[in-house]
Amino acid sequence: MTEPAPLNGFGPLISFILSISALRDWAKLLIIGSFFETCRRLLATVWSSTIDSFFLTASFEDHDDSYKWMMIWLSKQPSWKNVRNVNISTGERYSGNVPDSEGESDTSGMPKVCYLPALSGSYTLWYKYRWMRITRVSEPIPGWGPNHRDSLNISIFTRNHDILNTILQDAKKAYQDAQGSSITVYISDSANCWRELATRRKRPLDSIILDPGIRELVVEDAQDFLASKKWYAERGIPFRRGYLLYGAPGSGKTSLIHSIAGELELDVYIISLSRSGLDDTGLSELISDLPERCIALMEDIDAALHNSLSREDTPTPPNQTAEFIPSSPRTPTHTTSKVSLSGLLNALDGIGAQEGRILFATTNKYSSLDPALCRPGRMDLHVEFKLASRYQADELFKRFYLPSSPKTPADDDQEPKSNPAQSHLNGSICDGGSTDLIDLGVPDDVADSPPSSPSACSEKSERAALTYTGTRHRGHAPKLSSDQLSALAAQFASAIPEREVSMAALQGYLMSQKSRPSEAAREVSAWLQKELATKKAQNETKS
Numbered sequence: 005m006t007e008p009a010p011l012n013g014f015g016p017l018i019s020f021i022l023s024i025s026a027l028r029d030w031a032k033l034l035i036i037g038s039f040f041e042t043c044r045r046l047l048a049t050v051w052s053s054t055i056d057s058f059f060l061t062a063s064f065e066d067h068d069d070s071y072k073w074m075m076i077w078l079s080k081q082p083s084w085k086n087v088r089n090v091n092i093s094t095g096e097r098y099s100g101n102v103p104d105s106e107g108e109s110d111t112s113g114m115p116k117v118c119y120l121p122a123l124s125g126s127y128t129l130w131y132k133y134r135w136m137r138i139t140r141v142s143e144p145i146p147g148w149g150p151n152h153r154d155s156l157n158i159s160i161f162t163r164n165h166d167i168l169n170t171i172l173q174d175a176k177k178a179y180q181d182a183q184g185s186s187i188t189v190y191i192s193d194s195a196n197c198w199r200e201l202a203t204r205r206k207r208p209l210d211s212i213i214l215d216p217g218i219r220e221l222v223v224e225d226a227q228d229f230l231a232s233k234k235w236y237a238e239r240g241i242p243f244r245r246g247y248l249l250y251g252a253p254g255s256g257k258t259s260l261i262h263s264i265a266g267e268l269e270l271d272v273y274i275i276s277l278s279r280s281g282l283d284d285t286g287l288s289e290l291i292s293d294l295p296e297r298c299i300a301l302m303e304d305i306d307a308a309l310h311n312s313l314s315r316e317d318t319p320t321p322p323n324q325t326a327e328f329i330p331s332s333p334r335t336p337t338h339t340t341s342k343v344s345l346s347g348l349l350n351a352l353d354g355i356g357a358q359e360g361r362i363l364f365a366t367t368n369k370y371s372s373l374d375p376a377l378c379r380p381g382r383m384d385l386h387v388e389f390k391l392a393s394r395y396q397a398d399e400l401f402k403r404f405y406l407p408s409s410p411k412t413p414a415d416d417d418q419e420p421k422s423n424p425a426q427s428h429l430n431g432s433i434c435d436g437g438s439t440d441l442i443d444l445g446v447p448d449d450v451a452d453s454p455p456s457s458p459s460a461c462s463e464k465s466e467r468a469a470l471t472y473t474g475t476r477h478r479g480h481a482p483k484l485s486s487d488q489l490s491a492l493a494a495q496f497a498s499a500i501p502e503r504e505v506s507m508a509a510l511q512g513y514l515m516s517q518k519s520r521p522s523e524a525a526r527e528v529s530a531w532l533q534k535e536l537a538t539k540k541a542q543n544e545t546k547s
């Protein structure tokens with residue numbers, strides 16, 4: 005009897021499996037499927053390596069400035085006009101990005117409309133004879149804070165990297181042009197990331213009236229610093245500069261920083277030391293994440309470090325606002341900030357501190373600052389801001405009533421016309437006041453009243469009974485010749501005692517006399533008496 009041969013090796017096993025028809029079909033399917041899948045993968049690899057070698061792909065994420073540049077640049081491309089699927093935005097973030105009819109700027113005061121690439125949309129454009137594909141995607145991100153992140157991907161049909169540099173330079177320029185006369189203000193969020201807060205119109209430097217030489221000192225110093233990167237590098241000195249502006253409230257510290265930012269074309273990054281949740285590590289992160297050329301601003305640095313301190317000096321008059329910095333820590337009595345002095349010192353000039361930044365710190369309590377914080381290297385230039393001098397009062401008056409720069413006929417239409425009859429009305433006939441040599445303007449709300457009618461008087465006295473604080477915004481100042489302006493300014497300044505009231509208070513007073521320069525000069529003594537008496541009473545209450 006012959007014994008069955010033992011099943012040695014795989015051959016018989018395979019023969020056995022193939023002898024079962026179902027398994028045979030399954031094996032065929034497996035082999036064919038594997039073949040096609042391998043081909044597919046091979047083709048995909050060949051395709052992506054072809055794409056890689058012929059296309060240049062760049063990705064821009066929305067937390068980076070380049071994303072904004074690209075969005076604005078895209079909307080300015082001629083072929084963008086043919087795009088059929090866009091997102092409309094009226095936000096400030098892309099202001100200047102206004103592809104409206106034939107590029108005319110919108111003067112209506114309405115928000116500007118921006119056409120942005122739609123989310124999850126793909127576009128093809130031609131740029132300098134190069135074909136490019138643009139995709140904007142939004143991806144969810146886990147955790148707190150913003151729950152999605154946008155990015156813009158651009159693939160350009162080219163093997164030359166230079167085109168990307170050209171696009172980036174063009175995009176940056178388009179962004180700067182769009183920014184034009186504004187600066188961007190950033191603030192940190194709870195995740196210690198910088199986020200854009202607002203754009204602000206540049207403030208002309210000559211609108212800041214300081215004693216002669218002070219403004220020039222700070223501006224020229226900062227300009228010289230920015231131009232000296234090589235000098236610092238050669239000497240191994242950290243390329244950073246700090247300015248400490250200290251002194252009376254309402255004397256122009258914040259306003260000067262605003263102007264300098266515009267003059268030097270730098271964005272402002274507000275470091276709010278009293279922000280709840282901010283600790284030493286967070287502060288270091290924020291400072292090391294600053295861009296290379298920027299202004300870092302710490303307002304009321306004394307109050308932020310000594311949470312129990314409150315501001316003792318005269319508060320800013322109700323009609324004054326911190327126009328530039330929306331979130332300045334005005335009265336930080338108690339905060340949950342955990343920033344310590346040593347944490348601040350390390351953040352300012354520690355190993356992670358950003359190079360190229362200009363730090364501005366402001367305080368009303370210079371003497372309470374720790375000497376370590378004020379030493380050169382941290383705060384290189386200390387500039388005192390005092391209460392108003394007569395010189396400043398004179399200049400403020402002149403600037404305040406300076407006739408507006410050349411106007412268009414449209415401006416003329418909008419401006420209240422002054423005629424002798426109306427001037428008479430505005431010259432306060434009710435209180436027996438007389439008009440001056442000056443061609444007085446008329447407040448808008450009385451311009452329609454019949455001239456010198458008794459009802460005008462009674463209406464005026466009724467209005468006087470209204471209860472409100474602050475100053476109403478009404479009317480335009482009359483046009484003054486330069487001699488008239490100088491004479492009134494001198495009269496005004498001579499009534500102002502040296503260093504007793506702040507510039508902010510003087511500005512507030514002038515606002516209350518916005519359309520009445522001669523009254524402003526004449527009545528300033530009476531206002532001052534009241535102002536100084538109030539200040540004295542406040543000081544007595546405190547002490």
Ligand SMILES: Nc1ncnc2c1ncn2[C@@H]1O[C@H](COP(=O)(O)OP(=O)(O)OP(=O)(O)O)[C@@H](O)[C@H]1O
Nearest residue numbers: 211212213214253254255256257258259507508511
């Ligand atoms: N020297 C000045 N020249 C022109 N305007 C001034 C000057 N000082 C103050 N002002 C005006 O007063 C207002 C308040 O000024 P600003 O906020 O710059 O003062 P500050 O010194 O920063 O005050 P604080 O210490 O209270 O923050 C602004 O509207 C500004 O236009």
